[in-house]
Amino acid sequence: MRTIVSGKRSLLIPFLIIIIALTVLTALPLSARQSKSAKPAASAQTASARNAQAASPGAKSDPSQVGSWTAPVNLGVITIHAALLHTGKILAWWYPQGTNVNSPAKLYDTVTGKTKDVTVPFPGDFFCSGHTILADGRVLVTGGLLGNPHPGVPDDGITATAIFDPGSETWSQGTPMNLARWYPTDVELPSGQTLTLTGKNEHAVIDLPMEQYDPATEVWTLLPSSANIPQQSSDTYLKMKLLTNGKVFMAGSNADTYTFDPATNRWTLTATMNFGNRYHGAAVILPGLTKVFTAGGTANHAGGGATATAEVIDLAAPAPQWSFVSPMHIPRYNSNLVILADGTLLEVGGAQTERYGTPVLIPELYDPSTDTWTEMMTQTDSRPYHSTALLLPDGTVWSAGSDDPTKKIAGHSYEIFSPPYLSKGARPTITSAPSAITYNQKFTVTTPDAASVTKVALVRPGSTTHDNDFDQRYVVLDVRHGTGKLSVTAPPSANYAPPGWYMLVLVNSSGVPSVMPFLQLM
Numbered sequence: 284m285r286t287i288v289s290g291k292r293s294l295l296i297p298f299l300i301i302i303i304a305l306t307v308l309t310a311l312p313l314s315a316r317q318s319k320s321a322k323p324a325a326s327a328q329t330a331s332a333r334n335a336q337a338a339s340p341g342a343k344s345d346p347s348q349v350g351s352w353t354a355p356v357n358l359g360v361i362t363i364h365a366a367l368l369h370t371g372k373i374l375a376w377w378y379p380q381g382t383n384v385n386s387p388a389k390l391y392d393t394v395t396g397k398t399k400d401v402t403v404p405f406p407g408d409f410f411c412s413g414h415t416i417l418a419d420g421r422v423l424v425t426g427g428l429l430g431n432p433h434p435g436v437p438d439d440g441i442t443a444t445a446i447f448d449p450g451s452e453t454w455s456q457g458t459p460m461n462l463a464r465w466y467p468t469d470v471e472l473p474s475g476q477t478l479t480l481t482g483k484n485e486h487a488v489i490d491l492p493m494e495q496y497d498p499a500t501e502v503w504t505l506l507p508s509s510a511n512i513p514q515q516s517s518d519t520y521l522k523m524k525l526l527t528n529g530k531v532f533m534a535g536s537n538a539d540t541y542t543f544d545p546a547t548n549r550w551t552l553t554a555t556m557n558f559g560n561r562y563h564g565a566a567v568i569l570p571g572l573t574k575v576f577t578a579g580g581t582a583n584h585a586g587g588g589a590t591a592t593a594e595v596i597d598l599a600a601p602a603p604q605w606s607f608v609s610p611m612h613i614p615r616y617n618s619n620l621v622i623l624a625d626g627t628l629l630e631v632g633g634a635q636t637e638r639y640g641t642p643v644l645i646p647e648l649y650d651p652s653t654d655t656w657t658e659m660m661t662q663t664d665s666r667p668y669h670s671t672a673l674l675l676p677d678g679t680v681w682s683a684g685s686d687d688p689t690k691k692i693a694g695h696s697y698e699i700f701s702p703p704y705l706s707k708g709a710r711p712t713i714t715s716a717p718s719a720i721t722y723n724q725k726f727t728v729t730t731p732d733a734a735s736v737t738k739v740a741l742v743r744p745g746s747t748t749h750d751n752d753f754d755q756r757y758v759v760l761d762v763r764h765g766t767g768k769l770s771v772t773a774p775p776s777a778n779y780a781p782p783g784w785y786m787l788v789l790v791n792s793s794g795v796p797s798v799m800p801f802l803q804l805m
């Protein structure tokens with residue numbers, strides 16, 4: 284079970300071993316360290332070998348090919364959890380330093396770069412919680428770690444929930460769930476209600492009955508037993524993706540992947556992943572909203588043995604099957620998979636040999652239209668387990684966190700990645716766009732660049748932790764070109780895009796995205 288414990292309890296001895304090992308390792312020159320830690324891999328080089336290669340003189344550094352990174356900046360918290368708010372600020376939080384105290388949290392303004400302390404004003408450890416952004420833009424945080432567990436008893440979940448209001452920038456206590464949960468998954472349904480799955484309860488049981496939250500009534504309702512997850516899951520933070528038929532697809536970690544129908548409260552076995560159980564992998568629903576893509580992970584729940592493999596399933600096919608696609612260059616797990624402003628994917632962070640072991644510093648860009656991975660510029664601070672990444676409104680990517688006990692200082696930092704598309708020419712600009720739209724509504728976007736725009740999309744702001752983004756989604760919209768304006772049609776229904784705030788993006792024929800203003804889809 285993934286427990287934080289290294290910072291808290293039962294992993295004290297391994298923690299000391301790691302400290303000693305790292306003390307020895309860091310005494311070596313960098314080059315020696317990299318060559319000593321490099322080891323052979325069948326299909327892909329190890330991260331350390333790749334890191335050394337990218338750092339060598341003559342390595343590619345053209346930002347239009349490999350992007351670029353800002354230097355790390357200390358945020359003051361370890362961003363284990365992060366959500367992008369429609370105010371253009373990131374909410375970041377992690378675990379309290381002690382028991383029965385408050386969870387530290389920060390707001391980071393993605394425009395000004397300023398930060399503000401928004402520590403949760405009531406006790407509760409909202410660490411390894413689930414979280415999703417509600418239709419009105421508030422952040423719902425579900426569960427966490429019981430602050431004062433009994434010695435000798437497994438770590439416990441909590442029933443508590445917390446809600447962050449981006450307008451007032453304050454927290455309030457939410458209605459407690461029916462069941463205690465640590466490491467739950469939240470997914471917003473087309474109704475605007477939140478479905479919550481798994482998580483460890485106070486007896487360390489994972490496969491808990493599901494429950495659903497109605498923001499209108501603030502009531503949690505347990506689903507009937509027919510909705511129970513059909514297969515013993517050996518992992519938490521299930522990868523749940525809303526499909527355009529209103530059903531929700533589970534893309535791991537178990538090899539057998541199922542579809543849940545909220546209308547009947549029943550699960551159906553859909554297909555089996557070729558890799559087998561893919562623990563700590565990352566998954567997204569691709570733009571187009573019929574294919575789900577997963578990359579990285581490990582066959583070992585306890586960690587080690589990272590894979591570079593990736594698979595895709597087309598859920599619109601008559602008999603959907605998982606198929607291997609091109610593998611990454613670098614095996615990794617506990618990494619972050621971010622949908623970028625142009626609809627390509629960035630795999631960033633992760634590790635290879637254990638939660639924090641052999642961290643991968645080289646992100647990779649995946650283009651689903653060509654099935655190709657490209658290695659990007661090396662980042663400075665390592666982002667293995669408990670790291671996060673988010674697409675920002677200006678098209679850059681925030682990469683932060685990891686409570687690697689050997690690198691606590693680095694864990695407090697964030698870095699910002701500019702993808703290659705920001706070095707490929709002028710960006711299309713949006714002169715005006717509505718701040719709110721309804722389903723199927725035709726609306727006008729004025730832009731002097733209308734003629735060169737090839738794609739218009741809504742991008743759901745991310746809400747992420749533990750290689751899992753509960754919210755991100757890229758919804759391509761129908762568009763008609765006018766002179767100095769675009770006539771755009773909103774998504775046909777909430778199955779395509781559940782109600783909430785989205786970023787509006789224009790992408791031009793060079794693949795360059797606009798800055799993305801927020802609008803509310805109701």
Ligand SMILES: [Cu+2]
Binds near residue numbers: 285286411669749
């Ligand atoms: Cu965790």
